[in-house]
Amino acid sequence: MSIISIKNLNKTYSSGFEALKDVNLEIRAGEIFALLGPNGAGKTTLISIICGIVTPSSGEVLAGGHNILSEYRAARSKIGLVPQELTTDAFESVWSTVNFSRGLFGKPKDHTYVEKVLRQLSLWDKKDTKLRALSGGMKRRVMIAKALSHEPEILFLDEPSAGVDVELRRDMWDMVRELRESGVTIILTTHYIEEAEEMADRVGVINGGEIVIVEDKTELMQKLGKKELRLQLQNAMTEIPDDLSEYNLKLDADGTELVYSFDTKQEHTGIAELLRKLYKKDIDFKDLNSSKSSLEEIFVELVKEQ
């Protein structure tokens, strides 16, 4: 079941810049969806439209079954947003700013719930601290607490790991998984493809305002992922012998490495046959290793193709 449904969405800014072009996207309830794209691809515009910060030029967006324009109250009350920028009221305390967010979203006071959120995010000890006194990582946690303060069903995390150290990033990933387990749908945009690879159930790639692909992460990596076999040669080669031309081979590291690329979806990789041929041709190697292309490499390929 879709919790967010986007149909034929377009956005052209007053400057004439076409940020989104006929975007269609369905996000399933309870999943972690990673939206990937280079800078200026339209990720933040898409999120901003769903959250009500930017007005769409045309198209329809439903959040939790509610139209974001005609039923904006119902739609927005289901959404929490952690923006990319750490925009906080420097002179407010953690406690007051999180309670403010809850009130702003129309929820009655609930100190028990706010305390639970702050404890979950290891912010309880800092509840009386002014935001200006917090580190970047702690401010990021406060932004998450604010977004969670009204108990949203959908949580947008726009570049959640920007400027966050490794430890906090890992903590955040754990927290995101916990939220998903509690039933919250999570949509994250990220430059850290590793983050999407680590957490996402499905991945969408946006480039130039268009959705390039939406796929289950595992399937995507299976479909578009390539494996590479690297052979470290005993003796450097200047060129690949003609009778090996049927293989997708290339020389690397000044001719000391022979690289064989093959599709993971192929039934027969051809490795055994290649190795036999190398043996017959007295091409010795001292080491070999194989690697699978990461989501990042797939992403780069997809964006390059555009």
Added chain:
Amino acid sequence: MNFNSISAIYRFEVARAWRTIGQTIAAPVVSTCLYFIVFGSAIGSRMGSIEGVSYAAFIIPGLVMMSLLTQSISNASFGIFFPRFSGTIFEVLSAPISYFEILLGYVGAAASKSLVVGLLILITARLFVDYNIQHPFWMITFLILTAVTFSLFGFILGIVANGFDQLQVVPLMVITPLAFLGGTFYSIDMLPPFWQTVTLFNPVVYLVSGFRWSFYGIADVSILTSISMISLFLIGCVLTVWRIFATGYRLKD
């Protein structure tokens, strides 16, 4: 109506004023009291009465109105400009709240703060000057109408402004001179006929005149004209704010 949301914005703004009580409340009260001491008690004691009202008492409505105008504009403009400047406006725009409710929160808080300042000035003035209020209902009506209207004006300014300096320009460079030249310290009958006509183009004249009438029953222009002028300005501000919200000007692209 989303009362929790309106209340959240209102309480947030009032809490901000409370945190900066010296700047938002004490400073305007103290500076206006200086006018009472200098123009009212010191110089005023050597001046004759105007239409049967002592000079010190005569200037009180104008001074209250001057503070009310500048404070309403400052409070409301800063209230909406700061979230725009800091980027926290995203939270208000993404909340399940209508523009009207946003306006109620911000303008309501700004008007409340300036009303408190106005009332504190009135109370403090009593320490220096003896005055009476002939029409308390109209006095309160004028206070509220002016606070709301100029808070709306301040809200518009906060949307339009590009920097903090621009927020200061209107209260200091426009409103204060208009208040000084709008009959705060004198009756416009004291001016030569030509300047009397020129003064009638100053909107503050109608506010000060109407407000003074509610105290002493004397006015430079009729009470009906005063009410009409402030209502006209209020409608102008409401229409401008409505247009801003309808187009998302400076708020949404």
